[in-house]
Amino acid sequence: MLLPSLVLLVALVPAAFAAQAFQFVPPALTPLSTSTNYTGANNNTLSKQDVIPGLVFDRFIYIFLENTDYNDAASTAAFMNLTQQSILLSQYFSLTHPSEPNYAGAIGGDFWGMGDDDFYNIPANISTVIDLLEDKNISWACYQENMPSDGYQGFNFVSPNYLNASAPDYTFYMRKHNPAILYDSIVSVPSRLARIRNFNDLAADVNASAIPQWLFITPNMVNDGHDTDVDFASEWLMYWLPTMLNDPNFNDDRTIIVLTFDENETSEINNNVYTLVLGGGLPANLRNTTDDFYYTHYSSISTVEANWGLKSLGRQDTNKTVSNVFSFVANVTGYTNVELTPDQYPLTNLTTVFNGPLNPDQYVPFTAPNMSAVGAGGQGVFVAPSLNTSFTAALAPAPVNLTAMNLTQLRECAELVKHL
Template identity: 55%
Template sequence: MYIATLISLAASLRPSAAATAQFFAPPSSGPLVQSLNYTGVSNSTLDDRHVVEGQVFNRIIQVWLENTNFETAAATPVFESLAQQGIVLSNFNALTHPSEPNYVAAIGGDFFGMHDDNMYRIPSNISCVVDLLEDKGISWATYQENMPADGYYGYTYTSPNYASPSSKPYTYYVRKHNPLIIYDGISEDPNRIRNFNDFAADAVNGTLPQWVFVTPNMVNDAHDTTIDFAASFLEYWLVPLLTDPRVNGEDTLILLTFDENETYEIQNRVFSLLLGNAVPDCLRGTIDDTLYTHYSSLSTVQANWGLRSLGRQDTNPLLSNVFSFVADATGYENVYVPASEIPMFNLTGVVPGALTSAAFVPFAAPDLEAHGAGSCGVLTRPGLDPTLTPCTLPPPVNMLALDATTPWQMSPKTTDGRNTIPCANAKCR
């Protein structure tokens, strides 16, 4: 199926863009030019020159935008143009509402009951994608626009409004869109939780890692603005990088996606697009209607590099199909799900988990017998209690009724310190 069909349908459904008081302003003269409109130039670069060969790609860059219905993005001219250069994943679904659980799940294979945007931490005995990468020696980093310093642990950061200097300072950075900082085992490596000046430095230096997660700031990702505003950002930042071999080499795959849709009452389908030179020429401008979710980015990485799995939803065949052209090349067999059997992914209510105070249970161990797309077993971190399975967990506790919260929630007003609310339950470690 070719992209023209989708464009025609989406254009008829696209709502008019909402008015916004803000206007896009590029923070620098180009995506690889460092900007004093952030917090100063980068004073360091990574040293990631070793390449671990993948079966289909040697670098993957994920770029996440915010809160937009599929049809709205698909009918926006910049996205239409980008779609002609890649593969539209027309059945890609976010997992829940609001934002933060989707980010956490895409990194760790579960959202652990989280159903809000509060300030959480996940203990160091819980593994995530970074553990899988490091197990094979694959370099990684996340780049967060307007984050003030590498490894910044705060809930938000407010800085001068570079688009409108006469306006009051603006909260451009939020922790809830920076999933790696939420995992204690990863936040302890702050040099790899970086900002956009670091991205520019690493790309120019030729040391951009093999696995990259990118979050634009709160206006450029459409969270506080509109899809047209985000499109202007993409024209400034992403479009030039597609022709820059320092970023988009011949073996680079780029996933442009959204955390969730805007309308909670409908299926949580989001516009997602595979770009980059790793996409075969014959597949550009096409549509892949396979059922995918945010867990598919985990399984695709696992299949490409033959990685171990997390033993969580990344090994659930229904939810973690590998991107089709990667599955074909690696021999992974995706699961076909008829449209009538696709579950709704617009969860907004409470489910038991370690990251909810309304139905708290300790972190469960992963399924150690699970088989992931990389076919290499399950990776766990030191300190995990394998006896805490979903079947052996105690009944959920409504901690709010006890005037308490889950031990893993910190005050949203906290700007530093990991132990604001220490874990009082030994089982939750």
């Protein structure tokens, strides 16, 4: 784990604005125009790839907002209006607290015991949904608002405060909300790293009809509601989403969009987050309906697996309790969901209590996935060539409190991890 000394200083910047009432300002003239407020220049457009047809949709767009209780989102005008054209996933749950583990889990099928927002590089032999997509030649990209350059790996980025020109510079971008940058299996491959792009690239890619088939989109720290609130995030949605929905280069009749929150705000209650499925590919008869099956962020992985017949990660995406496939996809693909009553839901509002390689108090090494699992795509498990598949969870040592270990013991653990 790396934690630059700069982090503590930068972490104070948002606090300086805590007493300031933010007022929404469009960061660009339109969502499809480039803007100097994003600091990062457009780096040309992505190359167009052949479209790999799915059983239900050909494009899957994932949009994460921040830290909002279900009822708070439900009461905003923006979400009430959007719900009329969407499926409301009323029992969709986040994975844990705080933010970063949810982003890591949403593409990696696990959050590895992570319980903070520190600087992580997850080893290159740990696979993600990106491996599953590329295994079927399905194009993808992650778009991060206010990220300064494609593939930027820094902990954060401070830029001029476009909300208030007289205010100090502001931290609009944070690494913790960028799931792809957390995984060395993505970062260590230049062609993959180039697909972690900023919003100037997003505008250019849409205008060039070069949007890939799988997208993860993160607004900046004010527009996602993290440093503001759900009302501010709603203003951003009303500015940004209608334009995108009306552009066939972004939202055609085979596009599904999942709009959700990384986690809720009130950690004392379970982690139910307001989640909508919309887009041109949603059948008209399903709009303004509610799906009451139990879902989590892992369900978005299993839903993509089912749609394209992908392999699985053999992680929580194959744990049927927490990875139900969205019903409108399960009904077409023949996947059978697990029906749970609310008293059977796992508690996912907990933090720092899970064993894992990223929990220093309950450390266990990264292990191989469940090699016997069959995912929602009906296929076996994708395994990185460098992963030791014989090192399973059953062989992993008991959780270790790294804070109680001396330097020699820590080096021994590091040597062990190298050989996994």
